[in-house]
Amino acid sequence: MTIQIPRGTYDVLPEDAFKWQKIEETAREVCALFNYKEIRTPIFESTDLFQRGVGDTTDIVQKEMYTFKDRGDRDLTLRPEGTASVVRAYVGHKLFGLPSQPQKLYYIGPMFRYERPQAGRNRQFTQFGAEALGSADPSIDAEVIALAMTFYRKIGLKKLKLVLNSLGDPESRAAHREALIAHFKPSIGEFCADCQKRLEKNPLRILDCKADHNHPLMATAPSIIDYLNDASRDYFAKVKVILDEMGIEYELDPTLVRGLDYYNHTTFEIMGASQGAITTLMGGGRYNGLVSELGGPETPGIGFALSIERLLLALEVEAVSLDTDRSLDCFVVAIGEKAEQKAPVLLNQLRLAGLHADKDYMERKVKGQFKQADRDKAKFVVVIGDEELDAQKAVVKNMADGVQEEVAFTLLTNYIKEKI
Incomplete structure (x- = not known):
């Protein structure tokens, strides 16, 4: 009997491995230009890391994690994303105490989420991500965005759209949170069970719901932009000015909230072509509370992660051929x-x-x-x-x-x- 490959996984054969190598090589070259250094973390971690770091109200934690017990009865999880692991390493090795700050890190490796397989979305997938930990300077936000845009341009993509939003500081988010609760609570019974649970815990996640995205209340939900305090508006304005001066074009989208609980201030996505439509190629943002949540000192951070599988689809749609010399001497x-x-x-x-x-x-x-x-x-x-x-x-x-x-x-x- 032939053993079948697990659903949602795939083999990268030699003919295609050259493409992966070229993409990874380009990622490393661009990170070197920006002075980001590679970090490698375990493929499985304590389940608690992702419950605390990603957020227990997210679809990732509630529905998509591959969790198991080892022989010591410890709860372990195949990593569903890279940021929490990088921050865990940052805290565990006291990288915040090094004289060189911010710590600018990148990773390339497999992630795992139990979800319905489709084009560009697999149960095992590969992410390239970058994180800058230790700086609250708006220019580092612009730098991280510029790194991602530089990578995509260098690899050959042209049909790109950068989308920006701000989630504000904790004060702004708290005010927005109360407004969201007041908006959704009278009709929360019309929403899915997940949204009903999220109402009090994290109502921002309701805006990210796939099941109820067409509900009329979604279109009239309070915008975070209306609840930004002066400090948050000033911070976001500085990020935009730097991007403008860099010549990086963007669109503002007040509905962009991202799918993880640790984001605040700047959030962003880069969209690209996919089989005649526009799809999200990558996303990222600032997460100033994550380091302290995982046991470290109050430390600002910002980063992004992108799917190599989705990048390959976008390259195919734009008919971009990677320069991979596979000949023998x-x-x-x-x-x-x-x-x-x-x-x-x-x-x-x-x-x-x-x-x-x-x-x-x-x-x-x-x-x-x-x-x-x-x-x-x-x-x-x-x-x-x-x-x-x-x-x-x-x-x-x-x-x-x-x-x-x-x-x-x-x-x-x-x-x-x-x-x-």
Whole structure:
């Protein structure tokens, strides 16, 4: 019986792995430009981390987490997002005490959510995210947004739309919270069970409900913009001014609340093309209370996370081809038993010199070996047989123009590197 792959997961085969490598390479290059350093956290964490960090009123915590008990009867969860883990590491390793602040970090890795699989949404998916912890400067908000936009532009996307909002400081959010409760409470019985539970705990989550998004009260709900105090308005204004001066275009959307409980002040999403429609490629925002919620000192933070799967779909829609050179520098063709023994040694020398090289391992005839070289898109073919071994030379064929030259074994690596 053939074992099937779990629903909501997928295999990345070699033909597509090059695309993933290019995307991850670009992410690392852009993060280096912005002086963000990589952090790697465990794939599973204490369940409490996500209940406290993501928020127990979110769909993620209530419905989507892969949670299990280990042999020590501890509750563990496959990470559904990256920010909580990064902040847990920031607190646990006392990175807030280092002289270099803010701590600017990024991660790339798999996340897990139990939800209905569809295009761009899987139960195992890969996120690239960046976090800046330790600064309350509005310019760091603009920097994080600029990093995300730079990454998308560098990878080749053009149909992008940046959407901004502010959730304000705790005082502003408290005032908005009371207004939301007063707005929804008289008719809360018309909403889903989840929204009824959220009314008192976190009414902002009602605005993010997928089941009731068409309810008339959604369109008339109080806007957070109307409840921002002077400090919050001033902060948001500074972020917008910096983005304007950077030349980064954006649209304001007062309904943008994001799906996690830890956001305040700046929130943002970047939209892109997807099969003829516009979809959210990534989202992020400021989370000034998260570090203290997870046991650290009061520390401001801001970050984003994006789905590589959704990025691949957007690249496909925009017909963007990633520049992935999958060709070999050279392919060794061996003719005869002695040459077969020499080929692995010669191949190893080429590889140690930094050349991408391979040979036949299927006992193919000469014609078959050349066909394999073509399939591997080899730039040069190195041919060795009895005569070449006696002369300590190889015949090197340039596959682009068909020109052949004899080259001494001792000069072979330098010859190919110079030609390339």
